[in-house]
Amino acid sequence: MTLPAARHLERGDAGAARDRPGPATLGSVPAALPDGEPVPADGSLPASAAGAFGAGGFGVYVHVPFCRTRCGYCDFNTYTATELGGGASQAAYPALVAREIALARTVLPAGRARVSTVFFGGGTPTLLPPRELGGIIARIGDAFGLAEDAEVTVEANPETVDAAILGQLRSEGVTRVSFGMQSAVPHVLSTLDRAHEPGRPQQCVRWAREAGFRHVSLDLIYGTPGESDDDWRRSLDAALAAGPDHISAYALIVEEGTRLAARVRRGEIGPPDEDVLADRYLIADEALAKAGFTWYEISNWALGEAARCAHNMLYWTGGDWWGFGPGAHSHAGGTRWWNVRHPAAYAARLAAGRSPAQAREVLTAAERRMEEIMLRTRLAEGAPLSVLTAGALVHAERSVASALLDRSCFAAGKLVLTRRGRLLADAVIRDLT
Secondary structure, three states: OOOOOOOOOOOOOOOOOOOOOOOHHHOOOEOOOOOOEOOOOOOOOOHHHHHHOOOOOEEEEEEEOEOOOOOOOOOEOOEOHHHHOOOOOOOOHHHHHHHHHHHHHHHOOOOOOOEEEEEEEEOOHHHOOHHHHHHHHHHHHHHHOEEEEEEEEEEEOHHHOOHHHHHHHHHOOOOEEEEEEEOOOHHHHHHHOOOOOOOHHHHHHHHHHHHOOOEEEEEEEEOOOOOOHHHHHHHHHHHHHHOOOEEEEEEOOOOOOOHHHHHHHHOOOOOOOHHHHHHHHHHHHHHHHHOOOEEEEOOEEEOOHHHOOHHHHHHHOOOEEEEEOOOOEEEEOOEEEEEOOOHHHHHHHHHOOOOOEEEEEEOOHHHHHHHHHHHHOOEOOOEEHHHOOHHHHHHHHHHHHOOOEOHHHHHOOEEOEOHHHHHOHHHHHHHHO
């Protein structure tokens, strides 16, 4: 059974893991980067990309590649102090991002599109002081213009913020905050190597509300070895009781090269069970629906349309974005590129006056069609039936007959997953592409 593990097509790295659509909100940039063609030293775009830029909206992702400690399941492009080495300290990092913003201003067509969303992911963005994050927001606005109703999200580990910091973030222009809760159960947090105490995320939600945040999200993980159904229900109940208007829930993936993978390999703990993960997803969907949340993407639920993450919706609907920071992915008008992975290499390129981009790819029409199917089919609104080839349409009809795609939506020209279809989303989408 293929499960809804939406981990890499958020936070500005769509295309980094094509077989697993949909960071976790736990991180943003995967550790491994794909191959591609060289990028000009000045970062200039192909004429086709520049001409099409901004047609589907424009967002900004800022990768903050620092963590105090590394969680055992994490394979993202983040660094603790001992892992970082020389060349790119936290203190110097905002100035490096400012250099890339200046570069982007020369590359993107002037005045074509204002920034509608900004997302700070990581890593742990809240290791940077609020005034530094606010300075980056201001530079983005100066370079491209911020829409009046721009969504500005900051991911936060609960142990790195308090009431004062959240108040400062709000005053710096942050409009939305997303806390990495993962679980409310101590032994589950311990297995995941999470640093915060149970109850801290709920306190953070209260502080965020007091600071004036209208939109607050909590991220959960299910399927941790040793977690029971009751443990998962306890986490869901705790998350709902905290009062967020958005909840993300992701199936745990055991990534190669992580401490968790090593523990599984040694037999210390068992791997996540696919059928158990499916049951946990159904438990979550039922509990969240009962509490008034509606799913709008396989792993994301919100209290109404205004509570959806507009930044991620921009990815899922084929918009453009610039990803700032080491390893960050960007997309403009059908061209995708990604920065060098290590902060020291990122700093060196910018110091030399060069684009930090490592490589890029210009998507063909067939590739763009495939990605539209991959991403839009994960949404509650679905993908248009018109994007399918004749061969894929046959598979779609079979999925309708198998109750994996909604029959009435199919008749109306849309590919919309049923609840059962969501459990088998990757397999369904694979047949459609």
